[in-house]
Amino acid sequence: MQVLSGVLCPFCGCCCDDIEVVIKDNTIIDVRNACALGASKFMGYSVHRNTKPLIRKNGELVETTLDEAIRRCAEILAEASYPLLYGWSNTSCEATKVGLELAEEVGGVIDNTTTVCHGPAILAIQDVGIPSCTLGQIRHRADLVIYWGCNPWCAHPRHLERYTSLSEGRFQRAAWKRYLSRLILESARKRRYRAAGRVIKGGAAALPAEEEKRWMLPPPEERKLVVVDVQRTRTADLADIFIRVEPGGDYDVLQALRALIRDEELDVDSVAGVPVEKLEELADIMVNCRFGILFFGLGLTMSVGKSRNVEAAIKLTRDLNMYTKFLIMPMRGHFNVTGANIVSTWQTGYPYAVDFSHGYPRYNPGETSAIDILSRGDADAALVVASDPVSSFPRRAVEHLVKIPFAVIDPCLTPTALMADVVIPSAFVGIEAEGTAYRMDHVPLPLKKVVEPPEGILSDEEILRRILREVRRIKGKSQARKN
């Protein structure tokens, strides 16, 4: 039995690097320090594994050799006039680098999952910039933490524990005890209401409204946690202040806060369902903090307004810097989606939706982004790497994707792989293959190989290199024929 420490978790953008993995006979038998999401990946990755290259013949996926699958994949890409290469956020930076080379070689479009998560955030950042920092600074110094339109309790379970309110910083204390005592008080209060509800009609129904009226602020010197969302999430249960916004009302609330911190008066009683007195109180807390951070999630980028919501949030942060230090950071989902953006930017100048069809990189989200290309029916072939667009894309885009020839490189038989023409199994990056990943604050971290992959299974990087070689061979042949 061997215990490997300091393993990086290849799940979400937190990239926790304190994971301990217990290995026996090349099998992971236990994982320590990981959250439910990370643990489920480390413990369950081999259960639903695909280890056989597959190719579609007469409408059925049948087993084939790796060489045949790679050759067919290269043919699909080399014969296409506008192929889409999509995915990249669940693999290493090294694989993405080869993917970019392949996209240039076949004159296609390369897009990563940013396009359906924080794409609007990147557009807003390109418009107005971003005052940001590393998560270490936040852990040690932030005395006001705001989660807006995100639910780290579910999507980034250790974010609070490692980087914000529940972490023990050098200059800020963890708020564990406060939250625990509040939870005990809350559950006692709920029990009382439930008991009252049995006796007095409507007693229990009155609970939610009462609950949300209470703001239990800690002493001024202690770290505060604010959650703004459309529903009372589990993260909101931990918050000192929870503000519920009507769906689609984030832009209004952000602009109202901008007005309030400039001491302007609002001529309304409420903004998007939030009473103005509450916003005034929040504006006061924001202005009077010493180091504030606003984390935002898909609640801003996927709702009405999209990049304008994020732009308003960044401008609010910029305005707050006239009074205090305030920063902002997107809550990135996949463990290396930031890496996919970084590699794409250093190679092509653009972070996602890069079009090589003209022979040079072009970038115009809305035109060169995956959803638009598929919905318009422009792409005539596709390569999906470490992603599952059939599950995560909306209907019209998937309808076109499944019509065109496409290949999938993935360790599992995902819904996308079930609809593909070629399926190439790969090693799990961060478990069976090493590489580099970028944390959500743009800090690069090494992914470790903790167990050997099944026999004959290669890493994404190696598979892509082989496809690239094959594409060059096919193209060289057809060029020689023309000459």
Place this chain on the structure above:
Amino acid sequence: MVSMEFILITGRTIEQGKFKEHAKTTEKYKGNVAICEMHADDMYRLGVKDGDNVKVTTELGSVVVKVRKSKRIRTPGMVFIPFGPWVNSILPSETEGSGMPHLKGFKVKIEPTSEPVPDIKDLLLKTYGVKK
């Protein structure tokens, strides 16, 4: 049959996250993703109980999922479905020039149904047909 209009929010849940990377073809994934969380008052008005099937419809089509009483939604009129192939099969693809489809906060119609919740393979077959 009663049919009501709701605002649909999609998003992550921890149960959805546990199976999303390596176990999408399992029953556990289906049980945690092919669901629609709803306020108790709305369930009463719609005449459904926890675990009943409902049909969620947009202009693009409809999908059958299971109703779950929400502990989180505090205002009637809003429903939540976790990210996944079930909800995405009825979502619009228009990006309004932003590259990003509109995936949160739009109107859907919901009605009770006796149709079963499709498993992942049936869903793909019904929605996108057979790959040739």
